Amino acid sequence: MSKTALFPGSFDPITNGHVDLLGRACDLFEKIIVTVAVNNTKTALFTGDERVEMIQHAIQDKPWASQVVVEQFQGLLIDYARQKDTKILIRGVRQISDFEYEFRMALTNRRLAPEVDTVFLMPDEQLTFISASVVKEIAAWGGDLSSFVPEPVATALRQKFNGNASSST
């Protein structure tokens, strides 16, 4: 039985949906390594360091915060899982439309590393419509972010869009 699971993603930025999933994952596993992908094909708004810092601030008051470590990774996820000696990847599925992409990714990872399994978790239904891209769009137009992201993330988004909003990784 694996005591440690990876929770990989872009987290650009972390949303309330991610935080909800993380809490659920902490109920199931002793330790969760939030793995922030910094070399995927998506162009990121926040740097890897910024994303890690936002996640740490966003969860610091949670009762399960001590179970979580936040790291950046480059390369293939399964290589990182092997390096961390874990066989479990946690992914969130919000709606049926997520499933095709998630299913393809899980089976690709399984082909590359048969010992690694993906565990799918559903967030609270009130949060299923939230995505990092929607959050960035709201932020770009100065909308109210309070029910979408933790306060430190809302602050970082406001700073990003009030200042230099150019993309970086």
Ligand code: PNS
């Ligand atoms: O939050 P996201 O953008 O949906 O996360 C996707 C992520 C980062 C988990 C995925 O792109 C990934 O694992 N990238 C690392 C490269 C890799 O291992 N690719 C093979 C699996 S498709």
